[in-house]
Amino acid sequence: MLNDTSGFISEEDGTIKVRSCAWSPPGDHPVGCGVILTVKDGKVVKVEGDPTHPITNGRLCPRCLALDEVMYSPERIMHPIKRAKEDRGKDKWERISWDEAYDMIEAKVRDIWANWGAETIFTLVGTGRECTLYAPVYGPAVMNTPNGNSTAPFSGQACYGPRATISNYLLGSGYPEMDFAQYFPDRYDNPQYEVPRYLLIWGKDPIYSNPDGFFGHSVIDIMKRGTKLIVIDPRVTWLAAHADYHLQLRPGTDAAVGMGMIKILIEEDLYDHEFVNLWCYGFDALYERVKEWTPEKVQKVTWVDPEQLIGATRAFATNKPSTALWGVALDQSRASTQAGMCFLDIIALCGYLDVPGGIVLSKPTSFIGQWRYDMSNTLSEEMAAKVIKDPTGKYKLFNASAAMGGVQGDTLLNYLEGELPGFRDDEVPFKLRMCWMFGTNPLACMADQPQRWYKALLPLDFIVVNDIFMTPTIMAVADLVLPLSTFAEHNGLVTPHFGRNTHMIGAMNKAVEPIDTKSDLEILIDMGKRLRPELWQEFDTAEEFFDQKLQATYGFGYEELCNDVVRQMPFHYRKYETGELRDDGQPGFQTPSGRIELYSMLLPVVDEDPLPYFEEPEYSPYSQPLGVVFEFPLVYTTGGRNLCMFHSEHRQIPSMRAMHKDPLVSIHPQTAEKYGIEDGDWVTIETPLGKCTQKAKITLMVTPKLIHLEHGWWFPEQDGEAPNLFGVWDANANNLIPHESVGITGYGAPYKNGICKIYKAEGPKG
Template identity: 45%
Template sequence: MAFGTFTTPITWQEGEYTVTRTNSWSPPGDHPTGAGMLLYVKDGILEKVEGDPEQSITKGAMPIRMLSLPEYVYSPYRILHPMKRARDKRGDDSAWEQVSWDEAYDLIVENVRRCTEQYGSNSIATFVGTGREAGNWGPTMSCRVFNSPNIVYMQSGWSCYGPRMACTSYVLGAPYPELDYASQYPTSYDDPRWQRPEVILIWGKEPLKSNPDGFWGHSIVDMYAMGTKFIVVDPRLTWEAARAEIWLQVRPGTDAALGMAFCNVIISEDLYDHDFVEKWCFGFDQFAERVQTMSPAEAAEICEVPEEKIIEAARMYAKAKPAALQWGLAVDQKPNGIQMGFCCLAMMAITGNIDNPGGNIMGAIDIGGLGSGYTDLDPQSKINEMIGVDEYPAMVRTQQFTHPDTVLDELEKEDSIFHMGFFTSANAIANPCNLPKRWEKALDKLEFNVVMDIVMTPTAEAVCDLFLPVNTYAERDMYVATHYGACGTWIGAIKKAITVGEAKSDITIMRELGTRLRPELWERYKTDIEYIDDQKLCTLKTPDGRPLTMQDLFDHGSYHVDYEYRKYEKGLLRPDGQPGFMTPTGRIELYSTMLEAWGDEPLPYYEEPPTSPRSTPEYAEEYPMVLSTGARTWSYFHSEQRHVPLLREVEPWPLVDINPKDADRYGLHDGDWVWLENDNGRCKMKLSVQPGQKEGALASQHGWWYPERDASSPSLFDVYEVNVNNLVPYKTIGKLGWGAPFKCLMCKIYKAEPSADIDRIEEVYHG
């Protein structure tokens, strides 16, 4: 273990400014990368922010989302006091009235106790979002405050990170493996234990824009400058693809066929690591036989990429020492996603690039309680009561969340178990939910709904009765951990610099509610720091052997886990201390006994997307374009930050990318407003003609709404006009309940009229 090597304290005076060293997380939203920041405050006002050059991971660089923090903090759209309205006034923006925190808490306590007495505590559902800090506290809020196991992430098939995490659990028995970018070392790339990857295979991911799940995207640029070569699998010409040695412009939704073909080449050409496979892998012969059923020629036809490029890319990855694989959201967002994830893990394993310097690193058994909030809850006592556990046990028991599609089923019943909802970091209607109008109608049936957020959102406006204002990371003490702690490499301090209004932190709200509802569990914690020290940091040890505390992070700025490679050789991945992996066989399972036990095939297989030119040719005649949603942007994190002028100036409108040949075919031009439509619904976006976009395929942004438009129903900031999730079908998911076709839809595209107020909005945001 080692602390950071900062030369200045966490706060200091610089002329008129008090400077505070901190790390970003949320809100405003961003995945847990922890961009190092210096906050400059004068007379209690945050005036400017700069990157922290001494932060070992980000080294002074910052996403534009972080640079816009002052505009975010002082935005006129922010809500700074609790507000309530009557249930029969939902959707009426004028009905909100300011209340005190005590009155807000009294309303929640009254309704929790009423629901618990009348229907049981399981009638309360906690709805959580993705990535933002509060997503980490959702399980704790649900289980420890409301005594309900019904924690709900509302995206069909839990299609964000969940399939990859589950597949890793089944195959490796460990947390998600990540590219080794030296985040575990205070001196970063200069540590002699680290080795630069010779090749990085980037599959369905754009890390430079997304900084996903704790990975610092700019490290890709650093390694590229050092000489690392890229192989990129993506239908779009991303920054990474433009610099790749090999770019495979795959047809969206066909990745599992390509992954099987990669494994076929590596094994048939004897490019695999015999020693690692023999010692540490289970089921190699069966796996090898299965991938022989997908030849590079067949994969080339399915995926619409040249056969010779598939072979060349597989050879290049297998021969590189070391090599790393970055697998992204495109793996999750298809019903066949678990199988693609299986192939990714197998490629890491058979080439010996698991937990090695410059390969894919792994978390250990104990991640310090930094994950999803279950370490102090014993969820097994109520997991059998979770919604969806009978229909999709593999998902519910692995993820320990309810199944989102079955939650919608339950909400729509006349005698639904659910009667109260608590929304934390969850703008469901604008972001994760497919068929969002259906979700809105179902959520509106609940008797009492509470939301914690920064600004009024479409979801809060549509279905909520009480609004609790959350503060930003500039206004709270907290920590940030890469990969939510799952890879256990680095923890940084978030230090309070300012106070704005009456907004409170997610933990403060949870702690104060918990003290009122279940004092036996909460009243001993008088501050957020006491709770964090006792429940989150306590299992991590400082260099002198005592438990890590928030004060240590404030004193030193950051903490780096004493990382060990090849933990499987040292008994560090198993609770019994034996060498190997925490799977039923003790090895990486290329023949997955867990998948077999859950009722799926134990070996990877390929299935066409539910609708595609090959699987549904008649449907494709009416809806001929393949649509991949969720394209990442520089400016926004999912549905957040649309109200920030700087960011709207950079990226003012929702975009959908199209190849020039397709644009000509449909008589469209760059900058046109267009409708995307299929039999589920439609949405309006602005067209961006991109020569690097795959012909026959579209790539759209997501999470859009217009904060400057009418808040009240039915408008709800015109969220339904621009919500691409209108096109995503219900419960079109994989066999075990994972993955939905967010990135392999079919649609038609045609010209739309611009909105009538477009000139006014240009004036609002762009002068």
């Protein structure tokens, strides 16, 4: 069986080479990079890139190359472990069997069903990992609770959700992605493809992040073929240093930059008249709205040089085709919806949607996304109505039609804390009692004001976490840990963009036995069959599930996929002309007007303005009283990536940590001199809300008015027990992030913009 197929190759020396597509665990987004895993005596002894993979062509980043260190780390959790509730925060774990772990969960859930109601259970999910496909199903289809789905321990669901949702509203489509010839087997050589003349990179550093299904170094591929860059970023990233234009904005002012660009496009008559006439709705209203945003006004608000703004807008619009990327920075401000609208308006006005060398589109959900949606709709009407919402009625968009549903993150923390009007103990119909977490370590990453989340989670009766390593969150609050298998130890699928613009389906081929670990999907199926068996009749294993879903959607089976490893999807351009973007098969877009809505007909229904506008961040040099601005004179941004770590993961992997030892705060040389800070000094960053301590990196990447902090830091080498919890409070950038400073929609939170002061610290603990 293993012989003579391309997925599994037996070598003469007795080893087996398994070709596969990488996802997670360990942490990664669904790019599905091609790997060849060499297996000897049941162990992965080598990880190499797969030269035959159509997207990555053998290239791999450090995290996959160090996969063996993750799989065989002495610190990895290899068996289910439990701990008495009174021992939370203590290293008092006891190894148990899967049967005992499953029995514990089943007994607890049934007890809650009988005595408190299923709605008192909630789930939490992290970002980007394989579990994002399956975690949303655990709440409704296993535990019968509406308070699960894609709920994240996160203010403003400030990652991907805002961009995916505004794309739904304005374009009626899935995620608009840069055309890197990803749908074509012959890639950039395909005769239909055109190399973009300019690439606008907005709020993203894709060569170090590979987000959502986009292979970041595709940017380098097209640069080599002649593409020039326009970068909108507060930092001089490597890409910005290599760009023709760099709009170095104050973080959080993206919408103001965008409106300035739209004004130039219209007033200089640079937009695509034919495309706008045929396919866009609300042009005049949009123009009225942006009229006031002169380059001078844009500069005053955003700090962007008018010459760069004008030059970049002209270059982007007049060099056809050009393409664009938008990043998580657009999600991480209060005005995320408006920033996203500006981005979509600009690419629409230029006519770059679904054209060769532009931005490719697809329908919003497909394949497993559809199954996930169907499984989320398995609650009775009565139970579905018990979903937790803000008592004042705000966040209508999030609560009515979020691209990734669940409880709005700020609302959840408010509910757990029980202090706001409408959420006090005597005002709520039920108290939350149990939480199950997937692919998330909120105390180190995601949770705004993480110490508040810690206190809010502690009173729960029962907390289960699926993970591969001990984390500060597990040590702090978990009662039961289910150990996950890595992508080399289970069968799976990789769907770039989580099904929202899927240029390929990749096989995740199991190379070695998982010992005593399981995948998120295997656990889901096992527990689904125990708790709501009526919903889980159609298949018994993950492989049967994949086979049925693939056959139904694409007409080929899982074994074929495993052998082929990658199947690229059929594609053609200008689908709005051929009716493939609408459910009724008519030309146009899946929006109320049938066109791209520069003026949104739906947003007013959920209390949001139909047009973009600018809202000053809550903590900015212009929104706070002078006394506060005087005390906190610097602007900070956060979250720049490095390739050897995925958010809060990889801190205990020796070769990865050797590449990036400490949390680094980037400070301009002038600023460092002013505050008496030298390269390598420990520096405390303090805001009106909290502080953290990181090591100084003196660099011109930031301006004298701006510093940049890294996120997700904790120290596996330190004491894990409470109160230290692996030092999770010391370097944590989220200590600075306000709770519930979010947009009207419930989306967007200022993880990347605020004001601070800095001073030299005695040591790493400040």
